[in-house]
Amino acid sequence: MSDTSDSTGDAGETGDGRDGDSAAAADSDAAAVDADAVRHVADLARVRLDDDEVDAFTDQFAEILEYFEALDEVPETERNEELVNVMRPDEVRDGLSQEEALSNAAETEDGFFVGPKVS
Amino acid sequence: MSTDYNAFITEETIDGDADAEGPLAGATVAVKDNISTEGIRTTCGSEMLADYVPPYSATVVDRLTDAGATIVGKANMDEFGMGTTTETSAFGATKNPVDPERVPGGSSGGSAAAVAAGEADVALGSDTGGSVRCPAAFCGVVGIKPTYGLVSRYGLVAYANSLEQIGPIAGTVEEAAAALDVIAGPDPHDGTTRDLAEVDGVDDDQNYAAAADADVDGLTIGVPTELFEGADERVVETVEAAIDDLEAQGAETTEISLPSVEHAVQAYYVIAMAEASSNLARFDGVRYGDRADSDGNWNESFAETREAGFGSEVKRRILLGTYALSAGYHDKYYQKAQDARAWVRQDFEDAFADVDVIASPTMPVLPFALGESLDDPLRMYLADANTTPVNLANLPAISVPAGEADGLPVGLQIVGPKFGEETVIRAASAVE
Numbered sequence: 001m002s003d004t005s006d007s008t009g010d011a012g013e014t015g016d017g018r019d020g021d022s023a024a025a026a027d028s029d030a031a032a033v034d035a036d037a038v039r040h041v042a043d044l045a046r047v048r049l050d051d052d053e054v055d056a057f058t059d060q061f062a063e064i065l066e067y068f069e070a071l072d073e074v075p076e077t078e079r080n081e082e083l084v085n086v087m088r089p090d091e092v093r094d095g096l097s098q099e100e101a102l103s104n105a106a107e108t109e110d111g112f113f114v115g116p117k118v119s
Numbered sequence: 120m121s122t123d124y125n126a127f128i129t130e131e132t133i134d135g136d137a138d139a140e141g142p143l144a145g146a147t148v149a150v151k152d153n154i155s156t157e158g159i160r161t162t163c164g165s166e167m168l169a170d171y172v173p174p175y176s177a178t179v180v181d182r183l184t185d186a187g188a189t190i191v192g193k194a195n196m197d198e199f200g201m202g203t204t205t206e207t208s209a210f211g212a213t214k215n216p217v218d219p220e221r222v223p224g225g226s227s228g229g230s231a232a233a234v235a236a237g238e239a240d241v242a243l244g245s246d247t248g249g250s251v252r253c254p255a256a257f258c259g260v261v262g263i264k265p266t267y268g269l270v271s272r273y274g275l276v277a278y279a280n281s282l283e284q285i286g287p288i289a290g291t292v293e294e295a296a297a298a299l300d301v302i303a304g305p306d307p308h309d310g311t312t313r314d315l316a317e318v319d320g321v322d323d324d325q326n327y328a329a330a331a332d333a334d335v336d337g338l339t340i341g342v343p344t345e346l347f348e349g350a351d352e353r354v355v356e357t358v359e360a361a362i363d364d365l366e367a368q369g370a371e372t373t374e375i376s377l378p379s380v381e382h383a384v385q386a387y388y389v390i391a392m393a394e395a396s397s398n399l400a401r402f403d404g405v406r407y408g409d410r411a412d413s414d415g416n417w418n419e420s421f422a423e424t425r426e427a428g429f430g431s432e433v434k435r436r437i438l439l440g441t442y443a444l445s446a447g448y449h450d451k452y453y454q455k456a457q458d459a460r461a462w463v464r465q466d467f468e469d470a471f472a473d474v475d476v477i478a479s480p481t482m483p484v485l486p487f488a489l490g491e492s493l494d495d496p497l498r499m500y501l502a503d504a505n506t507t508p509v510n511l512a513n514l515p516a517i518s519v520p521a522g523e524a525d526g527l528p529v530g531l532q533i534v535g536p537k538f539g540e541e542t543v544i545r546a547a548s549a550v551e
Contacts, residue, residue, distance in 0.1 A: 038438065045396060045441040046403070046418060047434050048426035057435060063497050064388075064439065071385050071455035079461040086310035100174035104407035115405045116413065116420035 033061045124214045124223075126232040127192040128152045131159045133180070139187030142297040142328060148183055149239035151230050152193040153200055154285065155274035156180055163276050164196040164208035164226075167408045167428030177274020178309070179243060179285050179302045186301045191239055195229030198430045199399065200247055200278040202226050203499045204487060205254070207432040212489060217259055217528055221486040224257030226250040230288050231258040240289065241298045245275055247283040248387050249481075249506025252518035255288050256481035256530025259520050261295045261547070262288045264506075266538045267513035268313040270299075271306035279394035280311075282387070282510040292519060292548040296327035299540065303327070313538075321538045330541035331548035336369035338546060341474035343377045346505045350483035353524035358480045361521035361531045361550050365478075368549055375470050375477070379462040380508045386459035387507035388500055389443050389452045395433075396440030402428065435496060464512045471536040476546050479505050481518040481530030505532060515540045519547040 107114035155173035197207040205228025215223040216236040223232040227244025231254030244251040246264040255262025287298035305314040315323035404410030404424035413420040443452035521531035535543040
C-alpha cells in the first residue's frame, strides 16, 4: 500500500508540504497536485490505488483543478437560502427488522455486523 | 430486445395494483438502478452493490405500483450516477436505440434507452446535474427534472443530496407529466419534500398531465445567450427553429443574460464531488456491499474493498471531493462553489421577474460515439454546461425533442421558476 506518514483519518493535511495554508493554496503552483498528494487524498478517503491509477489521476486532477481555478472569479454572494428545520414528534415507528437490517452484510454474528479487525 | 441495447441491469417484474385506475394503470415502467426495489437487487451500476438486495422500496416505486404501473426492470446507469454517457456502468455501456454506435447519454441512459426502444412506456431516472435531461435529449424522448423537494428521494441511493431529484422519462410530454403526477408530493420519509399547500405563491392543486395542452399564446420565453455560445452549430440551428415555432404559436421571445452560468459546471462538480465523497463513505463492506478478502486492519480492509468495488470515475470524484473539502482547499473550492451556486440562483430569480420560462439546448453537443469521451473526464464534464445550472438553482426543467441534426436527436431544455412544472410542461407540449 502506498502510504504517507499521516493516516490518522483527520483531513487536516492534504499532502507533504501542503500544510493547509490557504495563502499557499491560493497560489496556483501550490494547488497543482503531484503523485504524493493523490496518494495522500486516496489514503484519507480509504481508497487504495494502483500505480497506474495514481499516474492517470495525477494528470487528470491537474487539468480538472486548473479548470476549477475559474471559481476565483466568482464574487462573494449573499446566500439567502430559505432553509428551515423539519421536525416531527419523537415517536416509535415501524422500521427494518434486525434480520432485514443484517440481510446484506458480508458477515454477521449473534445479530451483529462483523467488521474487519481494528489493528 | 433488451440485450441489444443493454438498457437493463436486471429484468424482474413488480406487478402494479390491478384494480387501480388512471393514466398509469397497466403502464410498464423501467426504474433506474439507484432507486430501491424491495427484493430486487439495486446495483447503482457498481460492482460494489452487485449483490445488494434492498429490504424496502423507494417511495416513488410504491406510488407507481399503487397507480397500477408494472415495474419491468432496473435500468442501466453510470456508476452511482457519475457520468454523462452510461459508459461508467460496471455492467457495460448502454447503446443509443437511435444509433447503436452512440451513447444514450447519462447517467440515466438505460432509462431513456428503454423508453426509446419501446421496452417500457415510462422510466424513472435521477437528475443530479442533468442525468434525466441529457439521456432524454440524446435518445429523442422527454425527461423532466422536478423542482428540488417536489419528489421524494426516500430509497434513492444518494450521490449529491442537495442537487438530485428523481424524474420521469417518456415518449411524450403528457406521459411524462402523468408519471410526475403520480410520484410528486410530500413524503414523511424525506424531510426535504415540500407540501405545496405551504409554499407561498403556488397553487397546490397541480395537474401536470392536464397542463400538456400546448397553449403558449402570450407565454414569454427568455433565451439566454450564454447557453447557446459554444454549442454545436447544428444543435443551435435545431433549437432555434423549435423556438421560432413556439413564437409562431403565439409565444414571445426575449434575449436574456445569465452571466453566472459560466461558472456552473465548476460549482456543480465541486459541490457534487464533495457530497459524493461524504455519501460514499458508507460503502466499507460491513453493512452491505461487496467486501474484499483482506488480511489487513480495518483501514486497509476498507481501502481494499473500495479499490475493488468502485470504478475509475467514482474514485476520481471521491478523491477530488475529499481534496476540495480538506483544510486549506475548503475555502478555495467548496466555499467559492457555494458562492457561485447562490449567484446562479439569484440570476435565475432575476430572470423570472421578466419571463415565464427559459429555453436553450439541453446538451451543447450531439450524442458522443461510444468510447469517445471515456478517457477525458473534463470533456465529459463540460457537456453538462446547460443542465447543471438548473440543479444549482433547484428549479424544474424539461427536455423535449426539438428535431434532428445529421439524423441524431436534439433536445430543447425549458426551465421554469420554482414549482413551475405546469408552465414548463405546457411550453414543452407545444414543441411536440
